[in-house]
Amino acid sequence: xxxxxxxxxRGLTRHFGGLKAVNGVDFALDEGEIHALIGPNGAGKTTFVxxxxxxxxxxxxxxxxxxxxxxxLPAHARVRAGIAYTFQITQIYxxxxxxDNVALAVQGRGGHPLAAQAMAALDRVGLADRAGQIAGxxxxxxxxxxxxxxxxxxxxxxxxxxxxxQGLAEGEIATxxxxxxxxxxxxxxxxxxxxxxxxxxxxxxxxxxxxxEVLATxxxxxxxxxxxxxxxxxxx
Amino acid sequence: MRLDRALLLHLAVLAALLALHFAAPPYHHSNIARIxxxxxxxxxxxxxxxxxxxxxxxxxxxxxxGLYSAGLLVYHGGAGAAxxxxxxxxxxxxMALAVGLLALRTAGVAFMIVxxxxxxxxxxxxxxxxxxxxxxxxxxxxxxxxxxxxLDLASDxxxxxxxxxxxxxxxxxxLALVRSPxxxxxxxMRENEERSRMLGFNPFTVKLAALAVSGLYAGLSGACYALxxxxxxxxxxxxxxxxxxxLYVLLGGAGTVAGPFLGALLMFYLIxxxxxxTDAHQFVTGAALVVLVLFAPKxxxxxxxxxWLRWLx
Numbered sequence: 001x002x003x004x005x006x007x008x009x010r011g012l013t014r015h016f017g018g019l020k021a022v023n024g025v026d027f028a029l030d031e032g033e034i035h036a037l038i039g040p041n042g043a044g045k046t047t048f049v050x051x052x053x054x055x056x057x058x059x060x061x062x063x064x065x066x067x068x069x070x071x072x073l074p075a076h077a078r079v080r081a082g083i084a085y086t087f088q089i090t091q092i093y094x095x096x097x098x099x100d101n102v103a104l105a106v107q108g109r110g111g112h113p114l115a116a117q118a119m120a121a122l123d124r125v126g127l128a129d130r131a132g133q134i135a136g137x138x139x140x141x142x143x144x145x146x147x148x149x150x151x152x153x154x155x156x157x158x159x160x161x162x163x164x165x166q167g168l169a170e171g172e173i174a175t176x177x178x179x180x181x182x183x184x185x186x187x188x189x190x191x192x193x194x195x196x197x198x199x200x201x202x203x204x205x206x207x208x209x210x211x212x213e214v215l216a217t218x219x220x221x222x223x224x225x226x227x228x229x230x231x232x233x234x235x236x
Numbered sequence: 237m238r239l240d241r242a243l244l245l246h247l248a249v250l251a252a253l254l255a256l257h258f259a260a261p262p263y264h265h266s267n268i269a270r271i272x273x274x275x276x277x278x279x280x281x282x283x284x285x286x287x288x289x290x291x292x293x294x295x296x297x298x299x300x301x302g303l304y305s306a307g308l309l310v311y312h313g314g315a316g317a318a319x320x321x322x323x324x325x326x327x328x329x330x331m332a333l334a335v336g337l338l339a340l341r342t343a344g345v346a347f348m349i350v351x352x353x354x355x356x357x358x359x360x361x362x363x364x365x366x367x368x369x370x371x372x373x374x375x376x377x378x379x380x381x382x383x384x385x386x387l388d389l390a391s392d393x394x395x396x397x398x399x400x401x402x403x404x405x406x407x408x409x410x411l412a413l414v415r416s417p418x419x420x421x422x423x424x425m426r427e428n429e430e431r432s433r434m435l436g437f438n439p440f441t442v443k444l445a446a447l448a449v450s451g452l453y454a455g456l457s458g459a460c461y462a463l464x465x466x467x468x469x470x471x472x473x474x475x476x477x478x479x480x481x482x483l484y485v486l487l488g489g490a491g492t493v494a495g496p497f498l499g500a501l502l503m504f505y506l507i508x509x510x511x512x513x514t515d516a517h518q519f520v521t522g523a524a525l526v527v528l529v530l531f532a533p534k535x536x537x538x539x540x541x542x543x544w545l546r547w548l549x
Contacts, residue, residue: 053434079436091431093424104424107417108436114417154435 003030006188007083007158012051012061021047023212024061029158032185036203037192040233044212045192046088049160052190053085054078065157080109082157086147086164088192094136098127101135101146105153121153125179141172148179152187159183160190165198177202200224208233242549246411249494250404257396267508269396271500272403273460274484278496279410280328280453281481286490287414288446289426291344293478294335294351297358298451300473301331302458307468308368310381317384321459328455329448336447340440343429355478362470374469382463389464402460403497406453411493413449414549422446423491487528489537493549498536 009027013020021044029035037045050056052063054075063071070078079085093101103118111117122128125145130138135146144164151159161180165173173195180189180202193199199206199220206223208215210232216223223229256268277299284290302324309315309323339350363371379390387394413419421442424432429439462468480503481496488499503521510520532539541548 055434074438076433076436076438079434085434087431087434091428091434093427093431095427096423100420104420104432105435107421150435 005029006031006066007052008064009052010062012048012063013059014047014051014056015059020212022051025212025214027207027214029188029190032188033204034180034184034189034191034202036199036206037190037209038194038199038206038233039209039215043209045209046162048209049085049162049190049192053083053160055085079154083160084151084154084156084158085160086151086162088162088166090143090147092135092143092146092150096135097131098122098133098135098138098146099131102149102153105150109154111155118153121149124152124182125149126175141168144168145176148176152183156187158188158190162192163194164191165193165195173198242547243411246407246494249497250400250407253400253403257400262392265396266392267504269399269464271504272399273457273464274480274504275497275500276403276406276460277454277457278481278484278500279406280450280457282485282490282496283410283413283453284447284450285482286485286492286495287419287426288422288443290443290447291348292351293348294353294355295454295481296473296475296477297335297355298328298332298454299458299477300358300362301327302455303462303468303472304362304369306459307375307377307462310377310463311375312368317382317389317463320463321384324459324462325452325456328458329452331455332447332451333444336444340443340447352475352478355473355475359470359473362473369470372470374467374471377462377466377468379466382466384463390466395464399460399464402456406456407493407497411549414493483525486535489535489539489541492535492537492541495535495537
């Protein structure tokens with residue numbers, strides 16, 4: 001089956017002063033895949049996904065979502081177009097209830113009925129019984145999961161996860177992997193991840209960034225066997 | 237709106253105010269009418285500041301827009317009080333939109349400064365057009381022009397009841413707003429703007445809408461003030477009138493529906509009591525505010541909500 005392209009970036013560039021954080025990156029995501037983005041610290045991974053989600057404007061290049069040019073679309077409009085982003089550093093509404101956190105996400109895409117859809121999103125990640133709790137009082141792991149629930153509640157075409165397993169315990173990582181597997185193929189997942197077990201276990205394809213440029217793209221087996229990747233990142 | 241304890245509480249406040257109409261001695265009766273009008277202003281301020289997190293130091297401009305459009309329309313234009321009231325509401329909302337379009341390009345301290353500057357420009361404009369506004373001296377609205385649907389706003393009983401009716405509408409609308417989906421988005425903007433943006437909400441339009449609603453309230457309050465108390469002067473659009481609603485809201489509880497009224501009530505009587513006690517009454521109110529900030533920074537209802545009454549909207 002020929003893969004259908006969901007999102008395509010061409011020549012995407014963002015420099016900060018002399019630092020070429022993202023430098024002429026060509027990139028394509030297939031519908032329904034789990035795609036991991038790896039690379040050493042400072043390789044430009046977070047900047048790259050920030051360009052895709054619109055949090056940072058691109059200096060040059062184009063981004064197309066299902067063929068539609070979204071390069072100039074502001075971040076909130078890209079969310080409505082179907083690109084959900086979960087932050088590297090947990091960003092929830094700590095003072096609001098767990099339910100309100102997710103309800104806001106459902107509202108963000110105009111979902112009806114609000115309460116049922118919010119509860120469904122919480123149910124998917126196993127937080128339904130904590131709906132009334134103040135989000136800031138959740139454990140760190142639950143806060144990370146809540147943030148993923150907010151992403152799911154947006155019912156996005158593309159879910160971008162920026163280092164989602166950072167700081168999670170082993171058991172929580174297993175739960176996280178199950179959640180991610182359950183959202184494809186309706187939702188395509190782009191994942192920045194340092195934990196190689198998670199990457200190799202989840203990803204259909206992997207893109208390696210280094211110094212703001214694409215070093216390699218391929219299946220986990222191809223990436224493992226790639227000598228350039230081994231030299232730059234995997235450390236042989 | 238569902239009939240639950242939060243709605244019942246606010247209905248009870250309104251019932252108590254109606255009872256006071258019959259029970260309160262004339263001095264307090266007249267005070268409470270004024271407090272209700274000022275509380276409408278403070279409620280509007282709270283929608284912007286308490287719920288949406290917009291710390292404005294220029295709301296006197298919005299209050300003044302209502303005050304002067306109502307006052308000047310009646311005084312120079314010979315308009316009826318009902319028309320003047322409607323014009324005042326729209327002027328407050330329109331002014332908030334105009335200011336918001338520019339001021340909301342900034343945030344935080346810059347937003348405070350920009351709104352303060354706009355309000356100062358408004359104050360100076362009132363002085364500049366002294367031929368119409370009579371500046372600091374102000375204009376007195378003739379009693380004959382202060383009648384709405386046969387009710388003479390210059391006499392105590394109708395004034396109190398009209399003030400209560402408008403206060404009731406404002407209070408219940410405020411309750412409905414903060415419990416609506418849009419109310420949740422306003423709070424989301426206050427709590428975490430970047431997160432809200434990444435849930436698909438445009439921060440600029442959400443804040444502009446909240447500011448416009450805030451302006452409608454301030455405009456209503458300003459127009460009521462002109463028509464009920466018959467005086468329109470530059471002192472009412474000075475910086476002091478930008479600070480007053482902030483103090484009311486901080487005292488009563490920012491981000492609570494009944495807080496602005498409670499704050500206005502307590503502050504009014506604190507000043508009243510302190511001025512009878514000493515010439516340095518501002519010292520007493522200042523001390524009260526220091527105590528508040530140190531021991532109950534969430535205000536009275538905010539503290540009650542944090543400790544015991546989590547259901548309080």
